[in-house]
Amino acid sequence: MSxxxxxxxxxxxxxxxxxxxxxxxxxEEEAAFIEKFKxxxxxxxxxxxxxxxxxxxxxxxxxxxxxxxxxxxxxDGRRQILNFAMPGDFLGLQSSIMAEMEHSVEALTDTVLCVxxxxxxxxxxxxxxxxxxxxxxxxxxxxSMLDESLLSVGRRAAIERIAxxxxxxxxxxxxxxxxxxxxxxxxxxxxxxxxxxxxxxxxTNKTLNALSARKLFKWRGNAFEMLDEEGLLxxxxxxxxxxxxxxxx
Amino acid sequence: MSxxxxxxxxxxxxxxxxxxxxxxxxxEEEAAFIEKFKxxxxxxxxxxxxxxxxxxxxxxxxxxxxxxxxxxxxxDGRRQILNFAMPGDFLGLQSSIMAEMEHSVEALTDTVLCVxxxxxxxxxxxxxxxxxxxxxxxxxxxxSMLDESLLSVGRRAAIERIAxxxxxxxxxxxxxxxxxxxxxxxxxxxxxxxxxxxxxxxxTNKTLNALSARKLFKWRGNAFEMLDEEGLLxxxxxxxxxxxxxxxx
DNA sequence: CGGGATATTGAGTTAGTTCAACACAGGTGG
DNA sequence: CCACCTGTGTTGAACTAACTCAATATCCCG
Numbered sequence: 001m002s003x004x005x006x007x008x009x010x011x012x013x014x015x016x017x018x019x020x021x022x023x024x025x026x027x028e029e030e031a032a033f034i035e036k037f038k039x040x041x042x043x044x045x046x047x048x049x050x051x052x053x054x055x056x057x058x059x060x061x062x063x064x065x066x067x068x069x070x071x072x073x074x075x076d077g078r079r080q081i082l083n084f085a086m087p088g089d090f091l092g093l094q095s096s097i098m099a100e101m102e103h104s105v106e107a108l109t110d111t112v113l114c115v116x117x118x119x120x121x122x123x124x125x126x127x128x129x130x131x132x133x134x135x136x137x138x139x140x141x142x143x144s145m146l147d148e149s150l151l152s153v154g155r156r157a158a159i160e161r162i163a164x165x166x167x168x169x170x171x172x173x174x175x176x177x178x179x180x181x182x183x184x185x186x187x188x189x190x191x192x193x194x195x196x197x198x199x200x201x202x203x204t205n206k207t208l209n210a211l212s213a214r215k216l217f218k219w220r221g222n223a224f225e226m227l228d229e230e231g232l233l234x235x236x237x238x239x240x241x242x243x244x245x246x247x248x249x
Numbered sequence: 250m251s252x253x254x255x256x257x258x259x260x261x262x263x264x265x266x267x268x269x270x271x272x273x274x275x276x277e278e279e280a281a282f283i284e285k286f287k288x289x290x291x292x293x294x295x296x297x298x299x300x301x302x303x304x305x306x307x308x309x310x311x312x313x314x315x316x317x318x319x320x321x322x323x324x325d326g327r328r329q330i331l332n333f334a335m336p337g338d339f340l341g342l343q344s345s346i347m348a349e350m351e352h353s354v355e356a357l358t359d360t361v362l363c364v365x366x367x368x369x370x371x372x373x374x375x376x377x378x379x380x381x382x383x384x385x386x387x388x389x390x391x392x393s394m395l396d397e398s399l400l401s402v403g404r405r406a407a408i409e410r411i412a413x414x415x416x417x418x419x420x421x422x423x424x425x426x427x428x429x430x431x432x433x434x435x436x437x438x439x440x441x442x443x444x445x446x447x448x449x450x451x452x453t454n455k456t457l458n459a460l461s462a463r464k465l466f467k468w469r470g471n472a473f474e475m476l477d478e479e480g481l482l483x484x485x486x487x488x489x490x491x492x493x494x495x496x497x498x
Numbered sequence: 499c500g501g502g503a504t505a506t507t508g509a510g511t512t513a514g515t516t517c518a519a520c521a522c523a524g525g526t527g528g
Numbered sequence: 529c530c531a532c533c534t535g536t537g538t539t540g541a542a543c544t545a546a547c548t549c550a551a552t553a554t555c556c557c558g
Contacts, residue, residue, distance in 0.1 A: 075486060082399055137346050140342060146399060154402045155323060203514050440504080448547095451548075451549090455507085
């Protein structure tokens with residue numbers, strides 16, 4: 001990791017994530033606790049490893065800005081990306097709650113993380129039940145996203161998987177207010193897509209180009225533009241474009 | 250669902266799960282709350298649907314005895330089994346915490362569930378932080394199992410996936426004290442395996458037989474016997490049987 | 499004994515893989 | 529400013545793991 005600990009900067013009261021609709025406004029007392037709970041900020045460069053498998057993480061993180069991803073590897077090097085974490089997502093909850101990390105986390109872009117004290121998590125549970133509830137809620141939501149990925153990787157064809165993942169990333173970005181006029185910065189490589197979807201790089205490339213050819217989106221470098229969200233959704237759900245309602249029996 | 254609500258039977262103080270090493274003994278006060286929190290028991294027949302996607306579950310369940318599985322389906326009928334839930338596992342936490350269920354749950358065997366009040370979950374968070382913590386812990390543990398499945402389905406070959414899943418089921422059963430002398434009742438069909446692993450039924454059958462032929466386990470009907478746990482682990486991790494350490498460069 | 503669910507087997511097909519070039523862009527050092 | 533290098537994207541060809549289809553066998557239950 002090429003980054004160093006730095007003095008705390010952003011006051012929680014001025015957290016930029018507050019502006020976003022999907023986050024609830026904490027009560028005053030809660031906010032004060034969060035402020036105390038927060039130990040500082042960590043800035044990491046794109047490509048850096050934030051957490052790694054087997055480590056006993058000493059900290060709990062929250063993404064303040066930037067993109068990261070969680071992944072697991074097999075001994076021979078095959079990699080599976082578990083999900084992409086964006087601002088507001090937790091990292092390392094597992095190592096705080098359980099014994100040790102069972103996956104690694106890497107930064108996709110330069111990223112700023114809020115660092116929280118692992119020991120104090122108990123204090124949170126004892127004194128701030130609403131925050132504790134939020135933690136469980138986040139955890140349940142994560143689970144739900146994993147369910148969705150598992151369905152995709154297990155049962156969707158390559159073209160459906162890609163369409164589906166692009167939609168998820170698009171929606172997530174939109175919720176975070178990162179989409180301007182259907183355009184968005186997607187700091188992913190085709191290899192990342194492939195590893196998230198359980199596909200080979202080559203086939204991901206070909207399938208991606210097949211989708212592009214249908215004018216569902218444009219994606220050059222980091223610049224992604226959604227052209228036909230409806231159409232992409234149809235591909236994701238394997239619906240034929242103009243399906244005649246099938247006979248009832 | 251072919252079952253009906255029934256008067257509460259098992260006292261939490263006499264919960265059969267207590268005997269098992271992996272469960273912690275709750276404090277007296279906690280136990281009393283759990284007892285109040287529990288609304289009753291629900292008995293369902295094998296094959297019955299316990300929860301279904303889209304429902305606003307009114308309850309939260311815990312498996313007291315029996316096997317169940319969570320799954321999702323695509324519009325055209327493809328099914329992905331997300332995981333198998335066994336005694337001690339929670340069901341429907343998602344619908345209590347979030348708005349509605351995003352997956353379904355079906356009983357694999359006749360199953361007894363403890364039914365908990367969804368409304369009281371807030372009371373739990375407010376007054377029993379240690380129990381709230383346990384809930385988050387369980388949720389994090391689930392997530393970790395899903396990570397593992399995603400890795401398997403996304404990156405392991407069919408034979409590795411099967412070996413890996415059988416090992417997981419074996420270990421989980423052993424932890425629950427359901428294995429006697431390497432033998433265990435596995436109430437699964439090959440179709441369940443296939444749907445859990447993202448494979449076709451036919452290929453699952455062939456691969457399973459290939460594994461059997463290596464004398465790693467015996468599996469006829471519901472009766473599973475582990476013959477060579479080490480060997481199965483090697484297959485799961487794609488290690489060649491007698492690998493010569495590879496040259497350092 | 500009959501019927502439904504499950505398991506097995508063979509044969510042909512295909513979606514996705516691997517291998518191997520090659521193209522292109524940005525970034526660095528001389 | 530050029531030459532080079534590395535990471536990323538693209539393409540074609542050959543291959544194969546896994547799929548589908550279809551038939552048959554086996555088991556269990558009433």
